Amino acid sequence: MSGMDSTYVLIPGAWHGGWSWRPVAERLRAAGHRAVCLTLPGMGDGEDPSGIGLQDAVDHVVSEVERLGLTDVILVGHSWGGYPMAGAVHRLAGKVSQAVYYAAQIPVRGKSMLEDNPPEAAAMLRGLIDASPTRSIPPSLQFVQDIFMQDAGEEAQRLVAELLTPLPGNYFLDALDVPDAAELGIPALYILGEDDRALPRPGAEFAARLGLEPVMIPGTHEGLLTHPDEVAEAVLNGRV
Template sequence: MTTYLLVHGAWHSGQAWERVAPLLTAAGHRVLAPTLTGHGSAPFDPEAGLETYVADVKRVLDEHDLADVVLVGHSYAGLIVSSVVNDVPERIGHVVYLDAMVPVHGETALDVMPITGVLVEAAARSNTPERVPPLPEMPAPHGLFGVTDPGDIARLRATLVDEPVRAYEQPVRLDNPVADAVPRTHIHCVGFEVEGITRRPVPPTQPNGSPAQVWELHSGHDCMITAPDELAALLLKLA
């Protein structure tokens, strides 16, 4: 049995994984999909940020005494899982960057994806400068984070919350060479790219010296909602 720890991205909640988790469980594996501080039904926390979310995930690892975990970070959570692997590499068997930000030491979300600076600047001009609201729905085929079905959009919108500005401004600390040994996989959602949002190319070699592992999934950004079967099939290859 493999344990999957699924970490949602900015604005979302653990509910984002509700179509993927049962598929992994049905295959005989354990799945944990926590909701981070200030997300879901929890009250907004202006003091929360990257360090808070890293502590949230590490708390799950500790409370369940987990090891050899497949740690999956979606979107912004690429920063979170990178930091978790840096802090507790002995608990992580594999890290998956799911259409995610991939930082280097000392970077913030603003560094990894500069377009997020536009969101922070807009927040600064608003009446709630500590809050970054979710991205708006776009015309098809982009929809709301790649979700275009009206029912799915309504359910997703009901779960989205504002993100604290601190989440974008706190840097990652990736200074533990032991973490380099943890294998990693990148899953890129392709076919529905949004102009102005680009991902960094994946280096041909992983930090552990093995060839890079990059898989593509034909889906919008929130593939756990729009392509759960295909995503689960890829994740099960790591079990």
Template sequence: MSTSTHDLTHDLEPLPLHVVLVPGFWLGAWAWDDVVPHLGAAGLVPHAVTLPGLGDVAEDRSGVTRDDHVRAVLDVVAPLEGDVVLVGHSGGGAVVHEALDRDPGRVRRVVYVDSGPLVDGAALFPDVPAEAVEIPLPSWEDLAAQGSSLEGVDEAGLARFRDRAVPHPAAVARGAVRLGDQARLDVPVTVICTSLPSEVLRQMAHPGPPLHTELGSLDATYVDLPTGHWPMFSRPADLAEEIVRAAQA
């Protein structure tokens, strides 16, 4: 019995649209728990990532490097069939940008959540002492003083954050970003601005201080979602909606 081309085409199902979620400092995949169901309900396939050294307080973080974090993201992406969108929150933004640089043809779009891509050679915290192995979660007061607003996170959310946070590998924080493929600049990005208005960020989107970012060289769409630095805790449904909109653009 012969099968028509029409029948074969009809039987083919569209490939899924994958969203790889990379959290910032001190966080594991759990940080996206309130976002993931909304992404799935919208038809996306979410993959929340726990980067090396951030799975448990008892882990040995002495040998964890930036390259380990980048490779962990690439390992998640490698077996996926279909389009891939990378989402990086805070310090995770620099990680997904390096992952993009390693394989730009594999990525449909990058979404930066209160974050952005660093330029080649820049580091998030270059002044972290060489002898430091890990960076514990600071006090709420210190975080606020550093510009990491906790706006919108209730007491239960803060308690969960504090209870589940894991010290961040120091070598990752002080390690320099390494980029080499200019094709990364051709991949569209969405920047979800939560603690800093897009109007302000646009003025800072250049390679110099204080941000040392490549945003000004990218095909970037800016979205304002006013809240603090951790929208996955303060406005998870709204954050998911913006990620879906970006992924489907």
């Protein structure tokens, strides 16, 4: 796709809502494009995360694209958002012109996100799910400070930690058995922050699952909040 008036559908990562994409979305709109920021089921303010699974997230992405009557869509997924994005790309293949992954996890067919994590991290996350009455994973300030946005000031870190919501545990426990964008022949782009500490595997390894080299930009895992100019520029420059 070239020219103006592209439509970007922005998928947030774990614990995040559509609010996390707004700084980037505003820059995409300022460049003349349409940007839709999704909040996935169970991730809205005050929503109950119990009983929600990965297929619900996939269904939501698909239904929003169809409800809005969108075509020639550029899907953009952040972090764990690579999972529902994979399911949506499969079902929306005729309506998606490009898949853009920002510091995103690329699923292995038939394997859940938890199964694709190193064993120690997987055990920790499973313990949090089992200990929760809603079988969700709570966010924490320490995680934000140490892993998500270690380059930001404490005030910003505390604000983001308060905005995060508990994540439905099944988002990490469920698996997909669908072809990825590369298998579907959909052009793809992988963008990665130079100081990202949050991914369970090197970002270059995830990019390689799509046959790509990552486009490196400044920032940590939360660069969509701390470096929105650079994220938006990378997304726009990667358009096909």
